[in-house]
Amino acid sequence: MKLMETAVEKWSGAIQEVTLGAGADAGGTRTSTIKVGGAAALPFMDFEGVTPNAPVVAMEVWDCEPTDWPAPLREALGDVVKDPAEWARTCVEEYGADAICLKLANTHPDEGNTSPQEAAAVVKAVLAATSVPLIIWGCENDEKDNDVMPVCSQAAAGERCLLGAVTEDNYKTLVAACQADGHSLIGLSPIDINIAKQVNILVSEMGFPLDRMVMYQTTGALGYGIEYTYSIQERGRLAALGADKMMALPVICMVGQEAWRAKEAKATAEEQPTWGNADTRGVYWELATAATLLQAGSDIMVMRHPDAVRALKGVVGNLMK
């Protein structure tokens, strides 16, 4: 005889399901497409409701060699970073990345200032080298992105890529491009639940469908504001499950980018002899950040280090069992 009923939270809403990548049937060339979102319960609380899709582990690839990445990270990736297509292929084939996040860092006016056409060529090369869904991220210079992203969007037309990022101050150009070329897009907000929602409303009021949007609420690494990120993502998730449709979008986290900025990840053994093995310290930092944010409700984890990717895939697998 049961003495007590288990109290189960009943949710009235669910996260919007978003499909990344288009196969031949949908007019694209991807052989693997991914669904993200769809959860009708808090993360991994399978007794509360369904979580149809596991969090996705994507890997970050740049359009130029990232010279300022810490040594353990560069050594783990090797020479492939000199060629974006090769780098992307290695991530998928050797490290098991579910998707590639191509960052167009070299288009920034202060960096290579490459042209929209050059950027589009990189996009095409990466698409050709891989068959997984592609995330394309601009250089975060509004004016340049507004030049580059529409061209890249067109180059990848039909592939249902995920393009980012739009902000409340600069969204119209990218929304129009994604609308025309059938892509999805990322809405960026600076750790502010209200602004996240405002971006979503602004974009959807241009007639852009909610089932093609993902939120980036900004990621804070372990020790560098992760509690803010956690709390904002969790609040967003609670609002979404409480039937706030404008908040019910999958969430992307830029884990690698933030974790490898932490001095705990970057410091060499000479600089910090008491901090343990410098080769694994950064990997753990990246993994700990990712594992924490999974619990807050995250759907796409963009990682950098192959070991962190493998370990995170293990964590996700265990949690989804």
Next chain:
Amino acid sequence: MKTYTATFLPENKTVTAVKGKSLLEAAAVAGIRINSICAGDGVCGKCRVLVKSGKVTAKPNMFLTRREIQRGMALACQTYVAGDVIVEVPLESRSGAAPILAPEDALRYGRESEWIDDEARFRRQPLSRKLFVELPPPTLDDALCDQERLFRELRKHQDIPVMQMGLTILKQLPAVLRDSDWKITVLLGRRGDTLEVVDIEAGDTTGSHFGLAVDLGTTTLVAQLVDLCNGATVSTQAKYNSQAACGEDVIARMMCANDPARREELKQMVVDDINDLLNALLLDSGAKAHDVTYVMCAGNTVMTHLLLGLDPANIRRDPYIPSVSEPPVIRASEIGLGINPRGLLAVLPCIASYVGGDVVAGVFFSGMASSDDVSLLIDMGTNGEVVLGNREWQVCCSASAGPSFEGGGITCGMRATNGAVERMDLESGGRVTRCDVVGGGKPLGLCGSGLIDLVGELQRVGCIDRKGRFVHNACGDRLRKDETGALEFVLFSTDETVLGREITLSEADIRNLIHSKGSIYMACECLLTYVDMTFSDLAHIYVAGGFGSYLEVPKAIRLGLLPDVDHERFQFIGNASLQGARMALLSQDALAFIREKIGASMTYLDLSSSPQYMNEYSSCLFLPHTDLERFPSVTQASAPALATTG
């Protein structure tokens, strides 16, 4: 040294000016007062004038655009005479200390509500009262002294426990009694529980007896001459607060008042302003200053301090403590008010540093503190205040809305005086289909209600998005870049306006308005959350402030300034501060009620320490609100999807 002439329009006053004298100095010689907040340092940009003809030299400045300079616009303090010149001083550049407002403007600011409040709730028994008495002359059998004789007679008329008479009156008493054949008029004034014989006059003068109710606004002062015999309002006058020259908001005034000499100067400015208003009222009504015996002022805590010459310094320092919340009744002449020299001055109590007598007056006047129903009072001024409650309790907070409702901080903003656009409708493309201008004629600028209409309409027709950003292709050629590269929307072109200056709106203007409306709405939400209620629990929402009366409810809701509830629940009560002061002037019971029932039962909620406020403020910085569901009537009738190119 060469000497030229400078002529100022529209006065057509000509003065001589040596070469190199600034237009600001020349104007001062001509007796024309030009706005100059920075006192000629060239940093405030308020002293714009139009050089019609003649040669001038000017220092470069960042306030005028190339187009404006080509049209002859100049900053008076940075422009120097280099030939015989003719200069027009536009309305907007005239100093606040300039003439009393036009009568229609006075009415605007002193506007009483059309909704009839039950004034009979409080017995009409003014704080100051004239009584005609006929004393029996003394005899050997009835040998009371003159003073006791008068007191005995007064007690026959009303039960007065404590009576007082000063030496000044005592000195006059024997002669006045005997010269008037023992028939005199006694002026009685109330100070706390004591009734004072304020003045005595020979014969019966009870027919002419007046009081003055004053709304002591940060920006605008309004005074009403009230006939204390019958309670009628004789005349109303309004005037800009001369202290504006020392800062537009109370914080700036407090900083200014740090210096004791400046504090005295500030006090003198506001006293002079009240005296100006008094003189205008007397002129208008034919009453005599001697017959005005009581002044009742309602003002925010800072203004109250400045009027009395008190140091407001601690109001802005943590933990924000005023010197006094219930100032004593004093002789009006003590601070230099020009009424009957023995007349009294009372000030309505201030609850907290940022909730003053003006709010208390508003709560009282709205009647919310006498009702079982819970209502909300929103006072929309520079320092907005919100009060929630009923007869048993009230909670209040201040919401610093900023000056945008009064046209401040807006490129083409102005107060609601002649030439201000107060209402407007737009159609797609941002074309104006209706435009009401105060006083008729061509527009000069935008006042608060016009600005609210404009932004709401721009959003409705799709020219701006919900964040207040322009949508390029929806605005067409009305949108352009200014010299700094920022976008501006041209509402009226040069030939459509009074001064030949375009009326434009920038994204920064829209942002200012959104911040103002957000802080008001958020303050309402915070109070409601604090007592665990929602807008739907409210019986009435009273909107006070001269500006409030001109709001159109649907447009204020579209903007997210007012909550989306049944329109019938809104009641515009006009200048509640002034009307509350008037009621307190006319009824001792009303004043007692204000002190005991409102002053003592109100709780002040400090929003700056409320986590909810900080957390959710950004949700209000959207049109109408981030949670669109809170504004169903607005979002259901939403515009079609915006066009899709940047």
